[in-house]
Amino acid sequence: AISYYAAQAHQHVGADYTAMVADVVRSQADPKELLTALMRLDGAHPDHQAHQEELGELLLRIPRRIENIRLQVLRSDLPRQDYAPLIDELTLVQERIATLQTRFDQAQRDGLDGQEIDALRALGREIEAGLAWSYSELSLLVQNASADQRQLMEWLTVAVVGLLMMVVAAVGAVMLMMLRLQHQRDIMRFQSQTDELTGLYNRRRLQEVAEQEFARRQRHASPLSLMLLDLDHFKLINDAYGHPVGDAVLSAFADTLQHQVRRLDTVARMGGEEFAVLLPNTDGEAARQLAERILAATRAMPMPEAAGEHRFTVSIGVTEARQGDGFEHLYTRTDRRLYAAKQAGRDRVVSSDVLAEVPNRGASLAQANMQGDMHPDVWASGRKDS
Numbered sequence: 001a002i003s004y005y006a007a008q009a010h011q012h013v014g015a016d017y018t019a020m021v022a023d024v025v026r027s028q029a030d031p032k033e034l035l036t037a038l039m040r041l042d043g044a045h046p047d048h049q050a051h052q053e054e055l056g057e058l059l060l061r062i063p064r065r066i067e068n069i070r071l072q073v074l075r076s077d078l079p080r081q082d083y084a085p086l087i088d089e090l091t092l093v094q095e096r097i098a099t100l101q102t103r104f105d106q107a108q109r110d111g112l113d114g115q116e117i118d119a120l121r122a123l124g125r126e127i128e129a130g131l132a133w134s135y136s137e138l139s140l141l142v143q144n145a146s147a148d149q150r151q152l153m154e155w156l157t158v159a160v161v162g163l164l165m166m167v168v169a170a171v172g173a174v175m176l177m178m179l180r181l182q183h184q185r186d187i188m189r190f191q192s193q194t195d196e197l198t199g200l201y202n203r204r205r206l207q208e209v210a211e212q213e214f215a216r217r218q219r220h221a222s223p224l225s226l227m228l229l230d231l232d233h234f235k236l237i238n239d240a241y242g243h244p245v246g247d248a249v250l251s252a253f254a255d256t257l258q259h260q261v262r263r264l265d266t267v268a269r270m271g272g273e274e275f276a277v278l279l280p281n282t283d284g285e286a287a288r289q290l291a292e293r294i295l296a297a298t299r300a301m302p303m304p305e306a307a308g309e310h311r312f313t314v315s316i317g318v319t320e321a322r323q324g325d326g327f328e329h330l331y332t333r334t335d336r337r338l339y340a341a342k343q344a345g346r347d348r349v350v351s352s353d354v355l356a357e358v359p360n361r362g363a364s365l366a367q368a369n370m371q372g373d374m375h376p377d378v379w380a381s382g383r384k385d386s
């Protein structure tokens with residue numbers, strides 16, 4: 001908008017002076033023509049009548065042009081002190097032309113003698129000199145003013161371009177800042193939803209996803225299952241090989257989980273060595289089968305070198321959401337089943353409230369198993385924190 005305005009202003013200023021200059025150029029021949037017409041006056045000449053008419057026309061035309069230019073000068077933005085002498089001179093010329101006109105009319109009525117013609121010519125020379133000076137001064141004045149205006153417009157253009165660049169730079173800087181803020185917010189959001197060690201979602205994010213899934217279930221009835229997984233005797237790994245090896249095992253288990261589930265399933269680390277998988281569009285039986293596959297994959301999971309030949313196992317509780325369930329109900333029931341799996345000997349899946357039989361699979365950390373196991377029937381009353 002500023003550029004458009006500057007361009008318009010530029011054009012406008014130029015056009016004003018162009019019109020004035022054109023009028024001055026057109027009028028510059030007038031004083032010469034007037035003098036020539038006066039010099040041709042000769043009562044004895046055969047074309048005397050035509051010469052008189054020509055002079056009469058000039059005496060009508062020249063004052064109109066002078067008045068037009070005078071008004072343009074007065075209305076222009078030219079400095080008053082510069083054009084004041086010029087306006088005085090033009091006024092003087094106008095008075096002289098009026099005098100010439102009166103005397104010429106009088107002489108035409110009374111007859112033109114040589115003496116009167118000389119007087120008219122003398123008056124004509126004064127007019128010619130005054131007009132020639134006025135027009136050349138005016139040309140100079142307009143030229144200077146035009147040059148000043150052009151210079152001013154150039155400065156204005158530079159200023160406008162500079163201003164625009166500053167605005168663009170400021171807008172760019174603000175946008176950059178907003179992008180950086182957005183980026184930082186994305187990072188913070190990602191961090192607030194992600195478990196740092198494994199890169200899985202954390203408990204908070206799982207809860208959010210679960211709430212969305214429960215809301216979706218209200219619109220389109222579809223099965224939804226939850227799986228809670230807890231590594232067996234994980235403490236022994238830490239104790240035997242140190243915390244970093246424990247971390248590596250947790251990461252390896254997270255990878256194993258990710259490989260077993262579908263893209264639409266949500267895997268999260270709930271804390272410590274406890275994990276969860278939310279399974280949309282999955283009934284309890286399909287969830288149990290998946291849990292069995294995870295069980296097998298965990299046993300086959302490659303261990304960090306430092307952990308030697310040890311094999312890991314995991315206990316899993318699986319539950320399908322019932323009609324009217326909220327996430328809290330589903331979580332609590334699944335946690336009980338996980339606990340039951342632990343109590344029943346670990347390395348197993350419990351997918352119903354009737355506890356699964358303990359298979360005689362060789363758990364890797366058998367000795368620890370022996371110490372930690374409780375009888376399945378005591379889960380409801382003797383729950384200790386896992």
Ligand SMILES: Nc1nc2c(ncn2[C@@H]2O[C@H](COP(=O)(O)OP(=O)(O)OP(=O)(O)O)[C@@H](O)[C@H]2O)c(=O)[nH]1
Nearest residue numbers: 230231232233234235236238243246247272273386
């Ligand atoms: N390396 C590592 N260890 C962790 C982390 N979070 C929790 N732990 C350890 O995990 C262990 C969990 O021990 P417990 O709750 O007794 O469970 P467990 O030894 O797996 O026994 P069961 O669950 O009963 O089979 C503790 O030693 C914690 O210090 C972690 O981020 N990294």
